[in-house]
Amino acid sequence: MVDAAGALDAVWRTDAPGMRAVLARRLGDLDRAEEALQDAVSEALRRWPAEGVPDRPAGWLVTTAWRKALDALRREATGRAKAAQLALEPPAEPTGDDRLAMIFACCHPALSEPSQVALTLSAVSGLATEEIAAAYLVPTSTMAQRLVRAKRALRGATFEARPDRLSAVLATVYLVFNQGYDAARRDLAREGLDLARQLADLLPAEPEAAGLAALLTLHEARAATRVDDAGRLVLLPDQDRSRWDRAMIADGVRRLGRAAALDAPGPYQLQAAIAAQHALAPSWAATDWTAVRGLYDRLLTLTPSPVVALSRAVATGFVEGPGAALAEVDGLAERLAGYRMWPATRADLLVKLGRRDEAAQATRRALALATNDAERDLLRRRLADLT
Incomplete structure (x- = not known):
């Protein structure tokens, strides 16, 4: 007997985002595309055990979903004209362009940044609502409602790669990655990385x-x-560099080189250059901190952010000493009082200056602002060492 369920599961895991994207792009309605695709899955479960798995299962599902979406439109008085128009040009099988168009659609300016990220995780990466809710620490029902509202906001939207949304798309992909990276959720981090690589491959002229x-x-x-x-x-200074993925580091450096060759430096390229300095250094202390601080100076001219200035202060600590770095950090107090990394960075510098009581106080402040359990555990261990 044909293992229809297994075949369907395999094609869903690999092709669901692309199938969803090509249907949404043609229909102009993500919600309708998902409903039609679910109907196609149900029909596959009925027919494939008897008829066999098609040679191109993703194409079969897209064609079946397309037919069901048109049938649904024809049953609606307001959708008949649209169905007649759409029927003239059925969708082809999913391509990278469809997935790219979906990412740009998820970053529609009508959506808030959290909704853009959540919808990207759902529609483009295929994460379940429960997984996205867990990442955002909200009830599943709350996330489900947020996704429903976001999909409604996209009805009638143009699903295409619009240059004016590239900045929002890159920011959303970065947030997807950080959502997983900061919480040690490797699956979410990998999703963000995969999306970033797809964007780079599909937009080779975008540095x-x-x-x-x-x-x-x-x-x-x-x-x-x-x-x-x-x-x-484990923070960067204490990580075992012998276990870092050298092939991946080489790939990252190659990608940075291709970006630099386009001669249009930007914030992501400068951050990548800083990351490359760390990745290629034999140790934390042996890092070229003068180069790192110089890159932060360039980054500050493009994005004058107090968070970037805080990172620059860490480099200053190695170039000029912890006293000079602490002066820079204290100068950011008013703008970063509620940011967890400000007291944590300050605590580290105070330890180096031998001011352990003040360092303990700063660590308590960082602990109160920590955003996940891994950070809280690290700060509690630091506080125990200090007290």
Whole structure:
């Protein structure tokens, strides 16, 4: 007997985002595309056991879903004209362009940034609502409602790669990656990395797309060393560099080189260049901190952010000493008082200056602002060492 369920599961895991994208792009309605695709899956479960799995199962599902979507439109008085028009040009099998168009659609300006990220995870990456809700620490019902509202907002939208949305698309993909990276969710981080690489491959003339792919590749190269055997967070200075993925580092550096060759430096490229300095250094102390600080100076001219200035202060600590770095950090107090990394960075510098009581106080402040359990555990261990 044909294992229809197994074949369907395999094609769904590999092709669902592309199938969803090609249907949504043609229909102009993500919600309707998903409903039609689910109907096609149900029909496959009925027919494939007896008829056999088609040679091109993804194409079969898209064609069947397309037919069902047109049938649904014809049953609606307001949809008959649209159905007649759409029937003239049925969709082809999914392509990378369809997936790219879906990413750009998910970054529609009518959606808030959290909704853009959540919808990208759902529609483009194929994550279940339960998984996305867990990543955002909200009830599944809340996330389901957010996704429904986001899909409604896209009805009638143009599903195409619009240059004016590239900045939002890159930011969304970066947030997808960070959502997983910061919480040690390797699956989410890999989703963000895969999306960044697809964007870079499909938009080879966009230097910032290449820069983002390089940046995330370099970060992911050391992901395996970010937690120890007990599941505790390990920061960059303490990671075992012999376990970093050297092939992935080489790939990240190559991608950065391709971006730099386009001669249009941007924030993602500069961040990737900083990540490359860390990835290629033999140790934390042996990092070229002068080069790192210089890159942060360039980054500050493009994105004058206090968070970037805080990272620059860390480099200053190695170039000029912890006293000079602490002065830079304290100068950011008003703008970063509620940002968890400000007191954590300050605590590290205070330890180096021998001011342990003040360091403990700063660590308590960082602990109160921590956003996940791994960070809280690390800060509690630091506080125990100080007290």
